[in-house]
Amino acid sequence: MRQIKITVKPRKIRIDKFLALKIKNFTRSQVKKLIKEGSILVNNSRVDPDYELQKGDAIKIELPPPKDPLEIKPQEMPLKIIYEDKNLLVLDKEEGMVVHPSLGHPTGTLVNALLAHYQNLPEFGKSLRPGIVHRLDKETSGLILIAKDQGSLEELKKQFRNHTVIKKYTALVVGRLEPDIGAIEKPIARHHVVRNKFIVDQSGREAKTDYKVVEHIGDKFTLVEVLPRTGRTHQIRVHFSNLGHPIIGDKLYGGKPAGRMFLHATYLEFTHPKTGKVVIFSSPLPSKLVSILDKIKREVAK
Numbered sequence: 001m002r003q004i005k006i007t008v009k010p011r012k013i014r015i016d017k018f019l020a021l022k023i024k025n026f027t028r029s030q031v032k033k034l035i036k037e038g039s040i041l042v043n044n045s046r047v048d049p050d051y052e053l054q055k056g057d058a059i060k061i062e063l064p065p066p067k068d069p070l071e072i073k074p075q076e077m078p079l080k081i082i083y084e085d086k087n088l089l090v091l092d093k094e095e096g097m098v099v100h101p102s103l104g105h106p107t108g109t110l111v112n113a114l115l116a117h118y119q120n121l122p123e124f125g126k127s128l129r130p131g132i133v134h135r136l137d138k139e140t141s142g143l144i145l146i147a148k149d150q151g152s153l154e155e156l157k158k159q160f161r162n163h164t165v166i167k168k169y170t171a172l173v174v175g176r177l178e179p180d181i182g183a184i185e186k187p188i189a190r191h192h193v194v195r196n197k198f199i200v201d202q203s204g205r206e207a208k209t210d211y212k213v214v215e216h217i218g219d220k221f222t223l224v225e226v227l228p229r230t231g232r233t234h235q236i237r238v239h240f241s242n243l244g245h246p247i248i249g250d251k252l253y254g255g256k257p258a259g260r261m262f263l264h265a266t267y268l269e270f271t272h273p274k275t276g277k278v279v280i281f282s283s284p285l286p287s288k289l290v291s292i293l294d295k296i297k298r299e300v301a302k
Helices: 015-022 028-037 110-117 150-161 235-242 287-301
Strands: 002-005 040-042 058-061 081-084 088-093 141-147 166-174 181-185 188-190 198-200 208-217 221-228 263-271 278-282
Touching: 015 028, 015 040, 015 058, 028 040, 081 278, 141 150, 150 263, 166 235, 166 287, 181 235, 188 235, 198 235, 208 235, 208 287, 221 235, 221 287
Parallel strands: 141 263
Antiparallel strands: 002 058, 040 058, 081 088, 088 141, 166 221, 166 263, 181 208, 188 198, 208 221, 263 278
């Protein structure tokens, strides 16, 4: 998502004309279409293409993904490989890296990096997500699974659909989370206005998140192990925010500011698509999250 703030009084100009000048490679007719689809909002509200911009207006733009997967370009970027064989890869994704390309992120993604090393990923040329079995949010770090052949891709996706894959995350949330072991079962839907955001809503899709408290840090914070039983977008973030315990550093859902969002995919367990054996992988907290945790503990102890 892209945001533009009008900080000075603009000359009289329509939003469609302004954005056609502002967004590279976009025509005025394309901008109009996005406005009418609700992909462009002003002050979190839909407007008409002839809306005249005012000082203080906040424009939010959620651009759709490119339609041509052949446009994905390989990019040499480092990959932290935890495990690799001829069928799959397990990577430790860094915070800040988008998993697959979109119009807002056409380059610099995990897929761009993968294609520089693996030219025959399944569905390359047909999909924007060649080899991608599941995804992690840009702000989330940790373990992610990649398939290297079509059969493995289909089998691993099937395991995710059947909820037989076990994924665990470590999160630091605001407040004292109780009880120490719990399950959050609340449906999740896309926000009606802010299209890159999700909310708990009865009209949404079923979502379940199990958790276990690892440590209470006074009454101000809780370190928690999280096990999502379903795979909705932003599920962990939405569920804990709805409880009144947003994740530290999660700006979108009300978390206390930090150097980054405190959410890390620490554990991954699944059945190998070829051998049929259960395989388990783990990833320790990155040093940046360790530093954030240590600093919070020192502050609470004062």
